[in-house]
Amino acid sequence: MMSSPRGWSVSLWCLLLCCHAEAWRDTCIIGCECSGTTIECRHLDRKTFPADLDPDTEILRIRDSKISYIQQNALAKMRNLRVLEISSSDIIYIQTCAFAEVSNFTSIKFSKNNITNVVQNAFAVVANVNELVFEDSRVETISTQAFTQLRDVKTFILSNLTVNKLEREAIDDVSGISNFQIDFNKFGYVGQSPLNSLFNVTLNISQNIFPSHCGVGDVLSDLIPETNVVIHFQNNVIQSCACNMSLIGAQRASFISMDQNTCSGPPEIAGEPLLELADTPFCRATATNRTSPLWCPVTRRMSLLHNCHAFGSPLIPQEEVKDPRYDKGQNDNNGAPNCNLSLFSISCWVFLCLYSWN
Structure with a gap:
């Protein structure tokens, strides 16, 4: 019996659907499952x-x-x-x-x-x-x-x-x-101004580990009120701090809460809150007699004077880092003068005296 035109249309439609389904299966590559x-x-x-x-x-x-x-x-x-x-x-x-x-x-x-x-x-x-x-x-x-x-x-x-x-x-x-x-991030190295040209942003920086004062200063360097940036910088650890980091709190951003940030180094200020560094005995002592430059690219819009010594900048290999507090002849770990040459000189003097006496 001859099929009606309507029957042929239905059959053709079903055939097209089958072809489309087959094409869909072909696009589902090996290793993938496709559903809708x-x-x-x-x-x-x-x-x-x-x-x-x-x-x-x-x-x-x-x-x-x-x-x-x-x-x-x-x-x-x-x-x-x-x-x-x-x-x-x-x-x-x-x-x-x-x-x-x-x-x-x-x-x-x-x-x-x-x-x-x-x-x-x-x-x-x-x-x-x-x-x-x-x-x-x-x-x-x-x-x-x-x-x-x-x-x-x-x-x-x-x-x-x-x-x-x-x-x-x-x-x-x-x-x-x-x-x-x-x-909750750990950064090994932080370049200059890693957060640059932010506008209309609410920024929460918390529970991170930063390598040094350089990274923290640069993170916050370009943030000013005109950009409408709100910052919460809390509960972070800075592995190598500088005494005047407390001045970061005076940045001109729309911000800024800086609660419960601490330093893990150098040893003299390990565990100290970031905003209280200037009041520590170490920082008070160093601020009176020594000013050391910042050992990283100075941020473009933040004038900070760093009056303590944060050794181990991520930009300088550790073996090349020198302690600026000690003279060239004072190179032992405790900062005591190198006495080897002095003892040798004293020994020579005693020998010459004895020789002359004889």
Whole structure:
């Protein structure tokens, strides 16, 4: 019996749906599971970020994977992508403009990763994102302007990171962040003005470990009232302090709460609160007879006189650091003069006297 035209139409429609479903399965690469507009991938081992995913994807999660680099415009074809989560993965480079061409992001989250380098402009021109999160990860280098021209990101979190090197102006030209959290991180080196050109930002810096007074001074150096930046700098540890760091509290930002920050070195002021350094016996003594220059790039807008001696600047290899309090001939660990030459001179004098007597 002949089929009706309507029957043929239904059959053709079903065939098209089957072809579309087959095409969808083809875009679900090995190692990924695809369900509707959600893709979850595990145990990927790729040189580049997977770019052959379904362009209609809205949620992408990648876990337990090895990706050499997230390349430029890696997500350009996925214009509907709203949520990106990458966790427990090894990533060598997040390259320039890796997240360009995607305007619908609501959440970008990196957690429990090992990342070698977040390069310049890796997160450039990211706007209108509910949350941008880096947490529980090891990062070798966050390069200059790695995060730049961020606009109206509601929440920006750097939390529980071990960062070997935070370069100068790593976070630059950022505005409209109502909740910017930098907490529970350990920084090995902090470059000049790592937070540069912030506008309309509420910034919470707490429970971090900074290598020296240099890093703390530079973190707060460019923040002035006209930028409408509110800062809470609390419960941080500075490994090598300078006595006049208490003057940082006089910075002209809209801020500033600086409660319960402490120093872990040098030994003379270890454990002392940051804002009370000037009143410690060590700092009172050194301020009366010695002024030593700051051993790091002087911040551009903060004139501070550092009257104590914070040894081991991250910019100088430890073996090259000299103690400025001691003269060249006084090189023992306790600051006592080197007596070896004096004893030799005395011995010679006694010998000559005895010789003359005989």
